[in-house]
Amino acid sequence: MQSNVKTLVWLVAAVSVLMVGYYNRGWAGFMLVLGAVVFFILLHLTRVMKILKVASGTPKGRISSAIMLNSKLKQGMTLLQVVQLTRAIGEVQGDPNAPQVCHRWTDPGGAWVDAVFVNSKLQNWQFGRTENPVETSPESREAT
Structure with missing residues (x-):
């Protein structure tokens, strides 16, 4: 309204x-x-x-760091401001025509941020990590 x-x-x-x-x-x-x-x-x-x-030049829902995104989000930001911040369009979770739309951005390490938008305004967000982090290279395995 x-x-x-x-x-x-x-x-x-x-x-x-x-x-x-x-x-x-x-x-x-x-x-x-x-x-x-x-x-x-x-x-x-x-x-x-x-x-x-x-x-459009970034894969859908991919960002470099979910932790940095989590720290920069503020309630009331518009979807356009969040897309400008992430430089990627989030993956829609659930029904895109619902009053509340959840977008997910994931980083290469497996961490993600779920952001809930109501009328294109950020209402809340949640940061999460996978149980088993994704290994980035074979050298990191040998170093431990």
Whole structure:
């Protein structure tokens, strides 16, 4: 619900600014403000596309360190902010159309972070590790 109110506030603000531009400078003011509003929207879309382009180059749900992700997460972050932080799209656990969606990011050592999003906002997350850690190389076995 809060997202709908926020969208409505932005829409009312844009229409108000357009009206002020028209009132002060006529059609020239209206067009100037319209150009500024379109520019703002394009800046936001460019940011989203840049984040998704970086995430598309990484395997789904894979990150370098789940511990670092766990320490950087904050309640209320948007899904886009978490994708920007991880540089990967999380693997969806369960039904993607449910009100609460759980995404999982896993690191090469077998540790993972499950993040629960409600309306694309981070509500809670859980860090976990496998019982038997994955060995990264044969040399590490010989060193012990």
